[in-house]
Amino acid sequence: MSTPASDVRTNYLNANYSVRSWLLTTDHKRIAILYLVSISAFFAIGGALAGMLRLALLTPHGDLVQAETYNKLFTMHGITMIFFFLIPSIPAVLGNFLVPIMVGARDLAFPRINLLSWYVYTLGGAFTLVAAVTGGVDTGWTFYTPYSSTYANTNVILTALGVFITGFSSILTGLNFVVTIHKMRAPGLTWNRLPLFIWAHYATSLIMLLGTPVIAITILLVALERGLGIGIFDPNLGGDPVLFQHLFWFYSHPAVYIMILPSMGVMSELVACFSRKRIFGYNFVAFSSVAIAVLGFLVWGHHMFVSSQSMYAGMIFSLLSFLVAIPSAIKVFNWTATMYKGSIALQTPMLYAFGFIGLFTIGGLTGIFLATLAVDVHVHDTYFVVAHFHYIMVGGAIMGYLGGLHFWWPKITGKLYSEVWGRIAAVTLFLGFNLTFFPQFVLGFLGMPRRYHVYPPEFQFLNVMSSAGATVLGLGYLLPILYLTWSLFFGKAAGPNPWGATGLEWQTPSPPPTFNFDKTPVVAEEAYAYDSPLEGHRV
Amino acid sequence: MSDHIPQVAHQFEDATQQYETATLGMWAFLITEIMFFGGLFAGFFVYILAHAQAFAEGSRHLDLTLGTINTVVLLGSSLTMALAVRSAQEGNRNGQMLFLVLTILLGLAFLGIKGVEYAHKFEQHLVPGPQFRLEGPHAQSAQLFFSFYFAMTGVHALHMVIGVGLLAWLLVNAWRGRYTPAYFTPVEVCGLYWHFVDVVWIFLFPTLYLVARHA
Amino acid sequence: MTHPTVPLRLYVGIFVGLILLTGLTVGIAFFDLGGGRLHAVNAIAAITIAITKALLVVLYFMHIRYSNRLTWVFAGAGVFWLLILIVLTLADYLSRGWLPLPRPWSS
Numbered sequence: 079m080s081t082p083a084s085d086v087r088t089n090y091l092n093a094n095y096s097v098r099s100w101l102l103t104t105d106h107k108r109i110a111i112l113y114l115v116s117i118s119a120f121f122a123i124g125g126a127l128a129g130m131l132r133l134a135l136l137t138p139h140g141d142l143v144q145a146e147t148y149n150k151l152f153t154m155h156g157i158t159m160i161f162f163f164l165i166p167s168i169p170a171v172l173g174n175f176l177v178p179i180m181v182g183a184r185d186l187a188f189p190r191i192n193l194l195s196w197y198v199y200t201l202g203g204a205f206t207l208v209a210a211v212t213g214g215v216d217t218g219w220t221f222y223t224p225y226s227s228t229y230a231n232t233n234v235i236l237t238a239l240g241v242f243i244t245g246f247s248s249i250l251t252g253l254n255f256v257v258t259i260h261k262m263r264a265p266g267l268t269w270n271r272l273p274l275f276i277w278a279h280y281a282t283s284l285i286m287l288l289g290t291p292v293i294a295i296t297i298l299l300v301a302l303e304r305g306l307g308i309g310i311f312d313p314n315l316g317g318d319p320v321l322f323q324h325l326f327w328f329y330s331h332p333a334v335y336i337m338i339l340p341s342m343g344v345m346s347e348l349v350a351c352f353s354r355k356r357i358f359g360y361n362f363v364a365f366s367s368v369a370i371a372v373l374g375f376l377v378w379g380h381h382m383f384v385s386s387q388s389m390y391a392g393m394i395f396s397l398l399s400f401l402v403a404i405p406s407a408i409k410v411f412n413w414t415a416t417m418y419k420g421s422i423a424l425q426t427p428m429l430y431a432f433g434f435i436g437l438f439t440i441g442g443l444t445g446i447f448l449a450t451l452a453v454d455v456h457v458h459d460t461y462f463v464v465a466h467f468h469y470i471m472v473g474g475a476i477m478g479y480l481g482g483l484h485f486w487w488p489k490i491t492g493k494l495y496s497e498v499w500g501r502i503a504a505v506t507l508f509l510g511f512n513l514t515f516f517p518q519f520v521l522g523f524l525g526m527p528r529r530y531h532v533y534p535p536e537f538q539f540l541n542v543m544s545s546a547g548a549t550v551l552g553l554g555y556l557l558p559i560l561y562l563t564w565s566l567f568f569g570k571a572a573g574p575n576p577w578g579a580t581g582l583e584w585q586t587p588s589p590p591p592t593f594n595f596d597k598t599p600v601v602a603e604e605a606y607a608y609d610s611p612l613e614g615h616r617v
Numbered sequence: 618m619s620d621h622i623p624q625v626a627h628q629f630e631d632a633t634q635q636y637e638t639a640t641l642g643m644w645a646f647l648i649t650e651i652m653f654f655g656g657l658f659a660g661f662f663v664y665i666l667a668h669a670q671a672f673a674e675g676s677r678h679l680d681l682t683l684g685t686i687n688t689v690v691l692l693g694s695s696l697t698m699a700l701a702v703r704s705a706q707e708g709n710r711n712g713q714m715l716f717l718v719l720t721i722l723l724g725l726a727f728l729g730i731k732g733v734e735y736a737h738k739f740e741q742h743l744v745p746g747p748q749f750r751l752e753g754p755h756a757q758s759a760q761l762f763f764s765f766y767f768a769m770t771g772v773h774a775l776h777m778v779i780g781v782g783l784l785a786w787l788l789v790n791a792w793r794g795r796y797t798p799a800y801f802t803p804v805e806v807c808g809l810y811w812h813f814v815d816v817v818w819i820f821l822f823p824t825l826y827l828v829a830r831h832a
Numbered sequence: 833m834t835h836p837t838v839p840l841r842l843y844v845g846i847f848v849g850l851i852l853l854t855g856l857t858v859g860i861a862f863f864d865l866g867g868g869r870l871h872a873v874n875a876i877a878a879i880t881i882a883i884t885k886a887l888l889v890v891l892y893f894m895h896i897r898y899s900n901r902l903t904w905v906f907a908g909a910g911v912f913w914l915l916i917l918i919v920l921t922l923a924d925y926l927s928r929g930w931l932p933l934p935r936p937w938s939s
Contacts, residue, residue: 178628185628187638253645260902261638262628287645288913291653299660299768308745308764310660316671316758321663324921325656375916379924390927391920593627637900644903648910655914659921666925669870681858688854696847699838699893706837805895812894819885823857823878829871830861 089492089589104189105592110175110490112196117163117170118559120203124158125555127151132514132545138538140531148531149216150232156219161241162203164475165333168340169251169286170199172482173279175490177255179583179590180273182264182599187257195250202244209236218529220330223311223322227303238301245294248336252286255279264582266601270364273581273605274357277364278343281371285332285339289375293329296322320385327378335374338438338470339367341478342409345431348481349413351579352428353420356606359412366405373402383454392451399449406442410435425577426500430481433508437473441466444519459529462522468515472551480507480558487562488572492589495565499557507554513547580607624800636802643806647813650776654817657769661824664761671755673829675762678743678751680734684826687730688818694723695815698784702808705791705801713791713804717784720811724781731774738763766825773821776814783807835898846892850885857881 090107093099100108130151134142143151174192178185186192209215215237217226226234259280263272299310300322309315311322350357357363379387379395387395413435422428444466447453457463488494517540522528526537533541575584582599583590629635665672697719704712742750745764749756787807790796796804857878865873891897896907 183628187628188642189626189628249649253642253649256645257638257642261634261641287649288652288909291649292656292917295653295656295772298772299657302768303764306746308767309761310764310768314757315761315764316664316668317761318663318667320924321660321921324663324924325660328656328917328921375913376920379920387924388928389931391924394923598630640899641903641906644906648906648913651910651914652917655917658914659918662918663921663925666870666922673871685854685858689851692847692850692854695850695889695893696843699843700840703837703840703843809894812889815893816886816889819889820882823861823882827857827861827874827878829874831864831871831874 087587088591089587090592091492091589093592102193104185104193106174106178106186106189106192107490107590107592109192109196110171110173113166113170113174113199116196116200116203117166120158120162121555123207124155124163125552127155127158129548129552131155132548134531135533135541136545138533138535138541143531145531146216149218149529150214152529153215153218154210157206157215157237157241159471160219160333160337161244162199162206164337164471165248166199166251167337167475167479168344168482169255169279169282169336170196170247172275172344172479172486173251173255173282173340176486176583177258177276177279178262179586179594180276180581181259181262182267182582182595182601183258183262184593184595184598186254187262188254191250192254195247195254198250199244199247202240202242202247204240205243206237206240209233209240212236220326221297221300221322222326223300223303223319224313224317227300227311227322235301235305238297242294242297242301245290245297248286249290252283252290255283256287259283264599264601270361271601271604272364273343274346274360274363274367275340275343277367278339278346281367282336282339282343284368284371285336285374289329289332289336292325293333296325296329320382320387323382323385324378327381328375331378331381332371332374334467334470335370337475338478339370341434341475341482342367342406344478344482344485345409345413345434347579347581348427348431348485349416350606350608351485351577352423352425352431353417354423354578354608355416355420356604356608357412358415358418359408360605362408363412366408369405370402373398373405377402377449380449380454383451384458396449396451400446403442403446403449406438410439410442424501426495426497426504427481427485429501429504429508430477430484433504433511434474434477434481437469437477437508437511441469441474444469457522459527460522461518461526461528464528465515465518465522468518472515473511477507480504483558483562485577486583487565488576489583489586489588489590491566491569492572492587493565493569494572494576495569496561499561503554503557503561506550506557510547510550510552510554514544514551515547517541517543517547580605632799636805639802639806640809643809647809650813650817654769654772657765657772658820658824661765661769664758664765665828668755668758668761671758672762674751674753674755675759675766676826676828677830678741679766679826680737681826681830683730683734684822687727688822690723690727690730691815691818694720694727695812697723698808698811701787702801702804705796705804706798708798710791710794710796713796714788717788717791721781721784721788724777724784724811728774728777728781731770735767738767769821769825773814773817776817780807780811780814783810835895838892838895838898842892846888850888853881853885853888 090105103109134148140148213233215232215234217230217234221238259276302308303310303312309317311317311319313319346357346363377395377399379391380399383392448457448463448466484495484500521537521540524537526533572588574587586594625632625635629638697716701713701716701720704716738744742748743763745760745767749760751759784807787804860877861874864871865877867873867875890907896903
């Protein structure tokens with residue numbers, strides 16, 4: 079089969095060059111690109127804020143910024159990274175691009191709602207940016223009452239509205255994915271033939287639908303309480319700040335599964351392709367995705383062990399938190415088993431996959447420590463927690479995002495990036511990440527509290543290590559921006575299937591045409607048919 | 618003017634897939650609404666445990682007559698909405714328009730009565746905030762009840778306003794003859810939304826108005 | 833492709849049932865059915881009637897009775913998740929004081 083000259087034929091990128099055709103597009107692939115631009119911008123902002131934090135923490139005294147400013151910095155870092163980068167990242171970019179193609183459809187179920195979701199996201203982001211530049215907010219990304227609802231003097235309402243609005247973007251994306259996966263699969267594409275990327279996005283979308291509305295109403299109540307002076311969480315009126323925590327964490331815990339499940343979906347694709355093997359235990363991995371989504375709704379109280387929640391509830395939430403770790407562990411075992419006796423290729427996406435598996439395991443295991451009541455009393459609100467979630471969010475979610483971005487870059491852009499630079503960046507990122515966050519486990523265990531702009535001088539060495547690591551980590555993020563952008567202009571043209579991977583997306587040209595398929599494909603095979611002699615040719 | 622060929626969007630194979638996908642999509646949206654209102658109900662249930670007497674007192678200050686009338690009005694609007702969908706399904710253009718108009722009128726009546734209730738609350742100094750005044754030992758916690766009353770009925774009323782807007786859009790299209798037995802998906806889907814807003818009220822009414830009427 | 837049209841009589845019948853149930857719930861609200869401080873029996877009665885009314889609307893006006901199983905699952909999932917939120921949150925508040933807390937280090 080000859081390689082079609084992808085830069086000559088009409089594809090979704092060159093079909094129309096006008097700005098209007100981009101801003102009014104209903105093509106899921108273009109919307110994915112719009113999201114890629116927006117979330118990259120927010121990632122840069124969130125990263126700059128992190129840089130400021132690590133700079134401030136080089137010295138034990140608060141000599142770079144004042145306490146109030148420091149509070150605003152970590153609050154904005156958390157809000158930006160969680161709501162405007164991590165939660166949309168993989169679903170809005172890779173999910174939007176790939177879900178229709180992977181199920182063999184011409185577009186998502188509701189293309190105009192897809193475009194609306196991007197505008198809603200941008201509007202919410204605009205609100206939050208305005209809030210940031212006109213004074214910022216200092217409540218922590220968790221907005222705990224009564225500080226946020228009564229006593230804070232910062233732009234709580236504006237930020238809360240920004241997050242509220244952006245939440246609808248998440249809801250609309252999840253709605254689109256769930257309905258698309260149910261109703262628009264190509265003939266022959268039964269549930270157990272779907273790529274695990276789709277299963278992961280299905281599970282993620284369930285969480286987006288069922289969880290996001292709760293934080294929406296909760297944040298609205300905080301804004302109302304603050305703006306209109308009515309009491310909802312105000313203890314003076316018999317209100318209960320812990321009720322806020324219940325409602326907040328009912329979403330915000332499942333939210334962390336929104337952030338990690340898509341990354342796990344990417345992992346399945348990468349590990350299968352770069353081991354040239356079917357995923358070991360496909361059914362287990364698929365059901366684990368849904369199990370994580372469901373169980374993830376039953377554990378939120380583990381954020382409230384020391385908040386005056388009843389001990390009885392604490393014990394139940396602790397036990398359920400142990401249980402939710404099991405499906406994640408099953409996935410790690412299955413990816414590892416996939417690699418056993420596989421034909422491993424160490425290209426950039428696979429390096430990110432290895433990084434993910436190791437770092438996610440560490441992050442996940444430290445989550446078990448935190449779920450243990452007695453240990454949590456000791457390390458709650460210390461850097462141990464900070465290290466735990468950064469291992470999962472950065473070592474896990476972001477590695478998956480970058481791995482997926484590299485893997486599907488040729489498909490999305492029609493260009494090949496430089497493998498040499500890709501590997502250098504992946505290794506740099508891995509080393510920088512560990513240097514940044516491993517010392518924080520030690521710091522937390524030794525008792526350094528989080529969200530403090532000063533610390534005892536004996537912790538300085540570890541903090542300096544962490545800040546040094548942050549510099550390397552920053553370099554690791556900068557490199558892909560440079561060589562991926564370079565590849566857009568000077569990269570070699572990619573054929574339809576440079577990796578020799580299975581999956582419907584690799585049977586379209588790179589970049590794909592606007593409506594994905596000339597004829598609706600008919601699927602007759604299981605996913606990851608790498609051992610079939612006809613599949614997996616590098617083209 | 619009248620369109621006998623069902624309009625099928627490009628991403629769908631046929632009209633059936635489009636219809637099933639649209640209704641499933643609306644149901645997916647409705648479950649997000651269940652969770653949205655659910656947060657408010659969860660908060661209310663937590664507080665009524667701790668402040669049973671205050672909440673009972675607050676509830677007794679609500680106008681049960683207007684609340685009951687509103688319940689009947691909204692249930693009636695659900696009937697007319699269901700009949701509007703039925704008319705569209707049968708290709709009855711006059712029936713569609715009649716029942717849509719009735720639904721809109723009943724919806725506006727509900728909102729009007731709600732407005733009257735709100736005005737009364739304002740006059741009685743029962744709006745939470747610095748103007749709030751209530752006699753008795755439970756004033757502080759009763760204010761909490763009214764915060765929830767206004768938040769829950771306010772969010773519900775907002776959904777009604779959106780619903781009336783959707784119905785007006787349907788009415789214009791029905792007048793243009795766009796809905797036929799082969800394509801009445803928007804009417805069905807907006808109907809689902811309207812009925813859901815009614816279901817929320819079915820739970821709001823006893824929760825807020827019937828806490829302890831016998832005392 | 834879609835469900836058959838629901839008979840007019842059925843719609844009107846459901847509506848009449850809804851009105852009767854509304855009258856019932858308002859009527860019994862004026863009687864103290866017991867249940868202590870929280871008037872639990874009244875509350876359960878009111879909730880039961882509300883659930884019945886909601887079921888009538890959902891099954892007949894919203895056509896769930898004539899829809900496929902997937903729609904049932906979606907609707908049911910929404911209700912189930914709402915119950916998770918309410919039940920687990922209340923589990924905290926209701927169980928406070930069930931277990932003895934450790935005595936303070938110093939009194």
